[in-house]
Amino acid sequence: MAPTRSAPCIVWFREDLRISDHPALHAASRSGAPIVCLYILENPEAGETGSRPFGSASRWWLAQSLRSLQGRLSELGSQLILRSGTPARIVPELARRIGAETVFWNDIAQAPALAMADRLEEELRAQEIVSRRFAGDLLAEPAALRTRDGRGFRVFTPFWRRLQSDIRPADPLPAPEKLSAVSAELVSDRLEDWGLEPTRPDWAAPLRETWTPGETAAQARLDAFLEETVNGYAGGRDLPGHDHTSGLSPHLRFGEVSPRQIWHAARFAAAERPAVTTGIDKFLSELGWREFCRHLLHDRPDLADRNIDSSFDAFPWQRDEAALQRWQRGQTGYPLVDAGMRQLWYSGVMHNRVRMVVASFLVKHLLIDWREGERWFWDTLVDADPGSNPANWQWVAGCGADAAPYFRIFNPILQGEKFDQDGVYVRRWVPELAQLSPRFIHRPWEAPPLELRACGIELGTTYPRPIVDHAKARARALQAYASLRDRTG
DNA sequence: TTTTGAGTTGTTCGA
DNA sequence: GTCGAACAACTCAAA
Numbered sequence: 038m039a040p041t042r043s044a045p046c047i048v049w050f051r052e053d054l055r056i057s058d059h060p061a062l063h064a065a066s067r068s069g070a071p072i073v074c075l076y077i078l079e080n081p082e083a084g085e086t087g088s089r090p091f092g093s094a095s096r097w098w099l100a101q102s103l104r105s106l107q108g109r110l111s112e113l114g115s116q117l118i119l120r121s122g123t124p125a126r127i128v129p130e131l132a133r134r135i136g137a138e139t140v141f142w143n144d145i146a147q148a149p150a151l152a153m154a155d156r157l158e159e160e161l162r163a164q165e166i167v168s169r170r171f172a173g174d175l176l177a178e179p180a181a182l183r184t185r186d187g188r189g190f191r192v193f194t195p196f197w198r199r200l201q202s203d204i205r206p207a208d209p210l211p212a213p214e215k216l217s218a219v220s221a222e223l224v225s226d227r228l229e230d231w232g233l234e235p236t237r238p239d240w241a242a243p244l245r246e247t248w249t250p251g252e253t254a255a256q257a258r259l260d261a262f263l264e265e266t267v268n269g270y271a272g273g274r275d276l277p278g279h280d281h282t283s284g285l286s287p288h289l290r291f292g293e294v295s296p297r298q299i300w301h302a303a304r305f306a307a308a309e310r311p312a313v314t315t316g317i318d319k320f321l322s323e324l325g326w327r328e329f330c331r332h333l334l335h336d337r338p339d340l341a342d343r344n345i346d347s348s349f350d351a352f353p354w355q356r357d358e359a360a361l362q363r364w365q366r367g368q369t370g371y372p373l374v375d376a377g378m379r380q381l382w383y384s385g386v387m388h389n390r391v392r393m394v395v396a397s398f399l400v401k402h403l404l405i406d407w408r409e410g411e412r413w414f415w416d417t418l419v420d421a422d423p424g425s426n427p428a429n430w431q432w433v434a435g436c437g438a439d440a441a442p443y444f445r446i447f448n449p450i451l452q453g454e455k456f457d458q459d460g461v462y463v464r465r466w467v468p469e470l471a472q473l474s475p476r477f478i479h480r481p482w483e484a485p486p487l488e489l490r491a492c493g494i495e496l497g498t499t500y501p502r503p504i505v506d507h508a509k510a511r512a513r514a515l516q517a518y519a520s521l522r523d524r525t526g
Numbered sequence: 527t528t529t530t531g532a533g534t535t536g537t538t539c540g541a
Numbered sequence: 542g543t544c545g546a547a548c549a550a551c552t553c554a555a556a
Binding site: 192193194195275322326389390393397432439441442444445446447448451452511 | 532533534535536537538
């Protein structure tokens with residue numbers, strides 16, 4: 038089709054803050070029309086939103102990512118217009134003002150986001166503006182991956198096997214080389230005015246130290262992972278004290294890299310270096326889990342609120358603000374748990390293995406409702422994902438899809454000794470215990486008084502005694518879960 | 527339709 | 542110290 042330079046178009050950016058493998062941007066740029074790039078911050082107070090409002094850590098990331106996208110777009114000769122409010126109002130209004138004939142965007146495969154997009158499309162149609170919608174936040178559309186009886190999968194393994202055998206994710210699209218901008222001067226909000234970043238106190242300093250948001254950094258991280266880190270992935274990914282994970286999750290969360298870019302890059306790496314296949318497969322199955330959780334969310338928009346297994350509606354959760362707060366602040370007296378919670382608070386992320394341990398601890402040792410933990414993670418994780426976060430919390434609690442058996446109660450001491458043998462991880466995040474010998478690093482309350490004193494530790498003062506006794510808490514949890522079974526027959 | 531085999535990540539206890 | 546069994550039954554997915 039010959040490029041027509043007549044009417045401009047709009048590309049609405051959402052959770053796809055990149056320019057490569059961006060189907061909407063790609064199509065818009067091929068149309069030859071001048072492009073206005075738009076990002077809309079939804080305002081939860083303004084009523085219904087298409088997606089769950091970002092937590093604090095995610096808001097920080099979003100600001101950096103938008104800044105990075107602004108840079109990328111201006112290199113291409115374009116710019117990013119920022120607006121806040123309701124997309125179904127803002128997009129048509131802007132389209133009218135600039136005389137746009139087409140609006141492009143990538144859909145988000147979640148019920149509220151799709152509903153929001155449908156409404157927008159309707160509004161646009163009333164103005165005789167064309168909507169062009171694309172898929173791209175998943176490897177496979179939920180509708181394309183159903184069981185024989187047309188339901189969504191509830192068990193991971195068959196889901197993943199099917200996806201791998203039946204679905205061939207499309208090849209990633211190249212980034213446009215140049216974008217023709219609209220000549221009109223357009224009003225944009227100022228990113229700083231959105232208040233996405235903390236000021237007083239500025240708790241984001243450690244985040245800045247830890248992370249570089251944006252598409253360029255995401256690509257670099259993916260490349261570095263596939264070239265180097267993946268070698269030790271299969272064995273090392275479970276060791277929180279060592280750097281054997283990809284660190285891609287927040288980049289993926291904001292669409293700075295797409296799942297199919299990851300998929301194809303990983304496949305390519307495995308083909309080139311067969312020795313690394315095991316690590317790649319393991320890594321890809323993590324991408325599979327993200328996919329699985331998103332599909333689950335697509336089918337159950339209330340995933341973060343309602344037990345998938347409704348018999349858990351009767352679970353005897355305890356309300357204990359003080360205990361919840363000690364868990365949040367990393368003051369439970371269990372070193373691995375505290376290390377994880379402090380890593381989260383400090384860096385906006387937590388090693389995957391430790392996430393399971395702290396989640397199990399909150400739900401089973403403290404008997405606190407998984408939703409409390411889910412909300413805390415949502416607020417503090419830079420990679421908080423609307424699918425993975427609630428789905429995994431439900432999985433740990435035992436009320437989720439393909440859930441862990443009720444008797445699987447992580448022992449935070451054994452988990453520490455098994456996966457953080459020398460205590461590297463604990464020492465890094467719980468510095469007041471740093472001097473303890475490996476023998477007691479995961480059970481400081483058993484250390485001889487002499488050693489404690491030599492290490493400058495006074496239990497109950499410089500570091501808390503255990504908030505609960507493991508054996509007692511375990512017995513209590515088993516009892517609570519048994520009560521649930523008795524009740525439901 | 528009924529049957530069959532399997533299901534991310536663990537812990538404890540007793541031989 | 543090591544090892545296998547028990548910890549429940551249920552639902553899912555496919556043949």
